[in-house]
Structures are given as C-alpha cells and as structure tokens.
C-alpha cells in the first residue's frame with residue numbers, strides 16, 4: 001500500500017509543492033506549527049530513519065542538502081530555522097514515510113516539548 005506521501009508525490013492527493021526533483025518532494029505542512037512549515041521527503045518510501053540502510057546514504061545526504069536549499073529559498077537562512085525528524089512512537093512520528101520538517105519564521109524553544 002502506498003504511503004500518504006507517495007500518494008502526494010503521485011499527485012493522487014493534492015499538496016502545496018515548494019520543491020521537487022527526481023528524488024525528493026517538499027510540500028507545505030497541512031497543519032503548520034510555525035509561520036513556515038515545510039515537509040521534505042524522499043519520493044520512495046523509507047518508513048523512518050531507523051530503517052535506513054547503507055544504500056540510502058546518498059538519498060539521505062541529498063535530502064538534507066535540499067532541506068537547506070529549500071529553507072534558503074523560503075528566506076529562512078538569516079533568521080535561522082529548525083530541521084526535525086520524528087522517529088517512531090516516542091519521537092512523535094505520525095506518517096510512516098521518512099520526512100524532515102523545516103520550521104521557521106519564529107523563535108524555537110529548547111528543549112522541545
């Protein structure tokens with residue numbers, strides 16, 4: 001069965017796309033937790049970072065490089081931003097398809113709640 005984010009990548013479910021290439025897609029979060037809240041994820045379903053394998057190394061590097069580029073495109077570089085990966089139940093993961101949250105436009109708190 002396809003994941004939610006695979007369906008979005010296949011244009012079966014609509015989303016506000018902010019970046020796309022052959023490997024990754026970046027969309028606006030449907031329930032934003034900051035003035036800018038974008039999700040960037042691989043188009044192929046890797047459930048979570050804990051299940052990444054050595055052969056995913058290039059993809060994971062690409063994902064982070066593109067997260068940085070998307071943040072810059074959205075004007076977040078100067079003010080700063082946060083990248084978040086929620087892994088598993090205690091991590092707060094709700095969509096089992098690896099994704100990086102790009103959060104910006106406000107002061108972030110630490111530690112996270």
Ligand code: 5GP
Pocket residue numbers: 004015016027028029030031032039085086092093094095096
């Ligand atoms: P997680 O909790 O797994 O780290 O993050 C999942 C994120 O996906 C949440 O921030 C949630 O708001 C977002 N989300 C869930 N369903 C949809 C959807 O249908 N469209 C979009 N754009 N975001 C979604």
